[in-house]
Every structure is written in structure tokens, then in C-alpha cells.
Amino acid sequence: MTTAVVVGSGPNGLAAALTLAAAGVQVRVIEAADTLGGGARSSELTLPGLIHDECSGIHPMTPDSAFAQRFDLAGAGLTWRWAPAEFAHPLDGGRGAVAVRSVAETAAGLGAGGRGWQRTFGPLTERFDTISEEFLQPVLHVPRHPLHLARFGAYAALPATLLAHRFRTPEAEALFTGVAAHAFRPLDTLLSSAMGVALTTAAHAVGWPVAEGGTAAIRDAIVRRAAEHGVRFETGRRVTSLDELGGPDLVMLDTSPAAAARIAGARMPRHVRRAYLRYRHGPGAFKVDFAVEGGVPWAHEGSRGAGTVHLGGSAAETAAAEKDVAAGRMPQRPFVLVGQQYLADKTRSAGDVHPLYAYAHVPAGFTGDATEAITARIEQFAPGFRDRIRATHVRSTTELSRYNENYVAGDIVTGANDPRQLVFRPRPALDPYATGVPGVYLCSAATPPGAGAHGMCGYNAARRALTHL
Numbered sequence: 001m002t003t004a005v006v007v008g009s010g011p012n013g014l015a016a017a018l019t020l021a022a023a024g025v026q027v028r029v030i031e032a033a034d035t036l037g038g039g040a041r042s043s044e045l046t047l048p049g050l051i052h053d054e055c056s057g058i059h060p061m062t063p064d065s066a067f068a069q070r071f072d073l074a075g076a077g078l079t080w081r082w083a084p085a086e087f088a089h090p091l092d093g094g095r096g097a098v099a100v101r102s103v104a105e106t107a108a109g110l111g112a113g114g115r116g117w118q119r120t121f122g123p124l125t126e127r128f129d130t131i132s133e134e135f136l137q138p139v140l141h142v143p144r145h146p147l148h149l150a151r152f153g154a155y156a157a158l159p160a161t162l163l164a165h166r167f168r169t170p171e172a173e174a175l176f177t178g179v180a181a182h183a184f185r186p187l188d189t190l191l192s193s194a195m196g197v198a199l200t201t202a203a204h205a206v207g208w209p210v211a212e213g214g215t216a217a218i219r220d221a222i223v224r225r226a227a228e229h230g231v232r233f234e235t236g237r238r239v240t241s242l243d244e245l246g247g248p249d250l251v252m253l254d255t256s257p258a259a260a261a262r263i264a265g266a267r268m269p270r271h272v273r274r275a276y277l278r279y280r281h282g283p284g285a286f287k288v289d290f291a292v293e294g295g296v297p298w299a300h301e302g303s304r305g306a307g308t309v310h311l312g313g314s315a316a317e318t319a320a321a322e323k324d325v326a327a328g329r330m331p332q333r334p335f336v337l338v339g340q341q342y343l344a345d346k347t348r349s350a351g352d353v354h355p356l357y358a359y360a361h362v363p364a365g366f367t368g369d370a371t372e373a374i375t376a377r378i379e380q381f382a383p384g385f386r387d388r389i390r391a392t393h394v395r396s397t398t399e400l401s402r403y404n405e406n407y408v409a410g411d412i413v414t415g416a417n418d419p420r421q422l423v424f425r426p427r428p429a430l431d432p433y434a435t436g437v438p439g440v441y442l443c444s445a446a447t448p449p450g451a452g453a454h455g456m457c458g459y460n461a462a463r464r465a466l467t468h469l
């Protein structure tokens, strides 16, 4: 019988394990941490009864992904929940903008910016299923829907600061720029719209759902399916070399490229090793989870019902903060992403005390404390917020990489989304999952289609491995 070892149990490691096991391979998963799940874990970080997402919180690309559909994760107990609005971007003075599921309704709320919003996202939303099928694969493939992909690509290729002008009002420009900032990139560079266009279109097509009971429910559903196929799990064991694995037919590495190079050692061809060691990581994140009594008193009404709230100020301020972070400078007022998952999923709160999720974009390896900067950013748009805080839990860039070594220097998206790595990650190669060592594949978010708790990197890598077998 064919055997496989999967190193790492993030959503991609688990997806690879399940995909291989479903094809009849005998699979063992080895995880360094004491709990499975990598970026898909949740726990009571602040107060008893409050469920916080430790890493991934919102999942626009997961419910309809080829992986989730093929293995019927919904049938394995995974329930999706949506907040009344998908995302919002408050500005000073109680102004701001909000995106809801309907493109038309969103556009209607954007005043003079609505026309550009409708014309950009209306056609993309109608074709989201075919477009997402294309971008959830490696870039080098024969597209089944070239025209749809070309339309997406025409917007995605633009600098976000340029595409934002299409939306004409300060509120609408800021709304788009806040989503584009998910790329952790300077927003005036080529292809910096890609993330913003993909995530905004997803918001209108499927929404930005959260998993009921916490993101760990995604892990639990995959683990349940994997166990049905006989996958075995071992936690608390960090793999340092292929030699420890007992010579399985396949090894799937849910690790950073540099860790893969270390684990494969001298067996890895030198050119691959060099490429993996040169793989670029992005800036860091500094995360603070709050227990908040009565929720956040946002001055901008639309932010009160939004699952995600982007705090960056105007489009220009957001772009300036992202530029600073990319250059290694900590901005005085960083871009902060706030997750209000509890608005979608009531099971996460304890009475009127709610778990609030927030992280700031900071320079890679930032050694300072951004807790006050994050708190002040929220207070700026929600006066009175400080008085409602009942507890906090903080994770710096160093603590994030200790929690999960794939977050190199606090890089939560497993690699810089610069133009080269957006197109060719982890290195230019016909098969991005192949490591050059026979039977050994990289399957983490350092491979296409990149970051997110969607499992598609692991699913794609396992299918490649099965084809080669």
C-alpha cells in the first residue's frame, strides 16, 4: 500500500492528508504543536465562554472551494454564518462606507462612487464561480474561462491606489483600499489590486462567512473526514529531517519553503534549495484579542453590523501606512483589521461580553508593543471603546512565529505577495508543489493559490502527487 507522511496540520496539511487518504493512500500527519489545525484554531483566549479565532477568522474562499465541495465539509458538521454586512471602513466624524452582499445595495450607499463600484464588481460577481475556479489553481494552467479571467486580471493588475480612483468618493475609495490592504503590500505597486478585487468580488458573491463555533470547526470537519479514511495523527512532534519519517512513498510538507529546505537537507537539488532560501516573506502582524462588553460603539453606523471593519483612515492614509510597513517602519497609526465574528455567530459570546479580534500590519519581526496603537485606532472610530474592554490577549510577531513557525517573523500570509510571488510561488517552476526530491511536495500557503484557510494548496499538491504516482 502507498504510504504518506504529512508534516504540519494546518488547513493545507489536513487537506493534503484527506485527499491522499481518499485515494487509498495510508496517511500519517505529524504536527509540531500540541493541537492540530495550524492557522485554523480557536480558543478562549480572554475570558471563559468567549471563543476567539487564534489566526484565520473570515473565509470567503472556503465554503465553495473545490476541496470543501468534494469532501462535503458541511456534511461533516461545518456550518457557515454571515454577519449582517460583510465589511466596513469607518472614517472620522462618523462617516464611512459598508459593503453588503448585494452589489447594487452597496453601490447605492456609495453616492457618486456607486457607479464605478457597480460597473467593476457587478460583472465580476456574476462570474465569480468561474473566476475563483481559475485563481484557486496555479497560475500556469490552461484557463477554462479565459475571458472571465482576463476581465478579473485587467483590474487585478492595477495598483490599488489607481483602481480606487474609479470609486470617486473618499468613502468608496477607502472601502476598496481597506480590502486591498489584505495583500500586505505597498498599494501603489502593480498587481496590488489583486487581493482587493478577489475579496470584494467574493464578498458580493458568497459573503465573508465565519465558521460556527470558531474557525477550529473547519479543522474539525477536515479531521473528521480524514479519520473516516483512516488518517492517523501525532501532535507535539517537530520534524527536522526526512530521515525521521521512515521512508514513506510520499511526504507532504505544510511548512515554509526555508523549513522544507532544512528538512530535505542535501537531498534537495541545489537550485531548489537556493530558491526556497530566497523565498521572500511579507511584513508581520501584531494581534490583540479583546473581551468587550456591549460590543464596539462605532460612530459609523454601518460598521456596527459588519463582520470585518478596516481601520486605515482615508485611502491615502492606508496606502502610506502599508508603504511604511513594507519599508520596515512602524507607522504611528497602522492599518488595523477588526473581526466581529460574534455578530454572525452568537455561540462565541458570553451574555453581553463579546470576543473582538484585531491585528495591525507591522514591519516584519517588529519587536515593539502595538497594543496601544491598536486600541487607540479602535477608540478613534469608536469613542468609549476603552471603557468596555474587560480583558485582552496579545500576540506579537515573535509570539506568532513561536505559536506557528510558518509565520516567519510574524508573516501571517506565508510569503510576500509581490508580483513575482503572486505569479510564481514558491519559485518559478512548471510544478510549484514539487521540491525536486522524488515523492516530496510542498503543500503550504507558500504554494498556489496562497494564504487562506481554504485548503486549496494542500488539495492541489496532493492531486499533483497522486498524478505523479
Ligand SMILES: Cc1cc2nc3c(=O)[nH]c(=O)nc-3n(C[C@H](O)[C@H](O)[C@H](O)COP(=O)(O)OP(=O)(O)OC[C@H]3O[C@@H](n4cnc5c(N)ncnc54)[C@H](O)[C@@H]3O)c2cc1C
Residues within 6 Å of the ligand: 007, 008, 009, 010, 011, 012, 013, 014, 030, 031, 032, 033, 036, 037, 038, 039, 040, 054, 055, 056, 057, 058, 059, 237, 238, 239, 240, 254, 255, 256, 259, 285, 287, 359, 400, 403, 404, 405, 406, 407, 412, 413, 414, 443, 444, 445, 446, 450, 451, 452, 453, 454, 457
Ligand atoms: C492572525 C491571522 C489572521 C488570519 N486571518 C485569515 C482570515 O481571516 N482568513 C483566511 O482565510 N486566512 C487567514 N489567515 C491565514 C491562514 O490562517 C493561513 O493562510 C492558513 O492557515 C495557511 O494554512 P497552511 O496549512 O498552509 O499552514 P498553517 O495553518 O500555518 O499550518 C502549518 C502547520 O504546520 C506545523 N509545522 C510547521 N513546521 C513543522 C515541522 N517542522 N514539524 C511539524 N509540524 C510543523 C505548524 O505547527 C502548523 O500547525 C490568518 C492568519 C493569521 C495568523
